Amino acid sequence: MYLPKLLILLVVGVIVYKTIRSKIRKRQIRQKEAELGCLPPPVFQLTNGLGLPVKKESLQATNEDRNPQYIMDTMNSISPDCHTVRVPIFDYEIFVTRDPENMRAIFSTQSNDFDISVFRQMSWMPMIGRGIFTTRGWDWKHSRSLLRPQFARDIVSDVEREERHVQALMKRLLVEPKSKWTEKVDLQPMFFNFTLDTASEFLYGKSVNSQEGTKHGIEMATHFHNAKMAVHRRIEVDKFYWLVNSRKFRRSCNSLHQWVDEIVASRLSQLKVEKSMNDEPKQRKFVLLDELAKETQNISELRGETLNVLVAGRDTTGSLLGWIFYFLVRHPEVYAKLRETVINTFGAHPTRTKIDFHVLRNCTYLQNVMKEALRIATVIPMNERVALRDTTLPVGGGEDGKGKVFIPGGTQILIPTYAMQHRKDLWGPDVEEFKPERFEKKQPGWEFIPFGAGDRKCLGQQFAFTEAGHVVVRFLQRFDKMENLEEGDGRIRLHHAIENRSGTGVQVRLHEAEF
Structure with a gap:
């Protein structure tokens, strides 16, 4: 009889306590804000105190493959000149900013005040463990010191490493002997x-050969995909990440861990035998695992560091390649111009010509095509940081948006790179058009950070451009025409699973040139 009443009193007490604490905290924030001469940014007002409608709309937008546009449209609905907002959610609040000046502060001039959030760490940890993308502070510096030397230019510039896998890809694109056209294919998978x-061979010296359709390769690709989708859902629900922990997710993570642990244990044993016999290593090509093994023999640490790199090296570059061809098939004039550039620069034969890294790097129009694909589709549409202490952002406050903004310690800041890379005031009225030529005149700064910026800038940026450029050159050498065979309304669908990929794939047919 008394237990229900006691529970009701307890719930009411907790609500009252949280309400009072929240009001006291807000008063303290406003006082600190005034002391520092900060001004409040616009507030995106929720329809109720729980914040459920915003989460519901966001999830719906994700399901409809338009989440990046939803965030951009939400900010524009306040004002096209609104680039920083405060968003109350439940008993806490977050800030969202798409202002390049704030990017400079977060990633450069005030970088010591910010780091990745615990929620991001814990969302990823079951899949990839501890590594460069999931650690903070000293642990992160240790990971970066291990990995950074391995992305030196002479290693990244080894384009011969990708050639075998490019040719394996080409073998899947069969042409009809008379017409020289392929059947309809989806290039994205x-x-x-x-x-x-390519990433598995770079990391472990042993490729899963998923392109060749091996049972093991298909299984690993499936586990990788399933785990990534679950991590995306964990990130979406923010502080409630722990609710997304299905048996399927755990099984995929365990399979990935087992696969890597077997490779690591085998390679460590081989290196140990070679060392005891004072033999020269049999494997002379660069393998990241071999280099990391010189610093640590801990299997768990080696698994975490390599899986962290595998996540970055697989889906982001795969998505970039998909978007490049997604736009090329819809802009035949760009395809023709790029193919002419490729033939004049690298030659016409797709197997007998050698691709030189330095020539690839200096092929301006090719680089601009890749940059424009990154800008308009924005492979990583959302970044984030959390304030390690009470701090400020340089702009975004007040009616004109030019005042400083106070950021309480522990507050998360979302960075919608898609929304920033689609600002008309920064990129022009043709911002939604695919125009590689825009990079001929524009040298973007903090408004274009597709690989992040500052100390945590992606180490594999040059690796990604080299790999993607290699594939583009071989495709355009072999195929002189490409036709779009996508069915549907033609709306761009940004399928967001950590990174953006085309929600309709890249459905085309290709015509083989004479060479």
């Missing part, structure tokens, strides 16, 4: 298989 194969 092929690109994901390609980047999984």
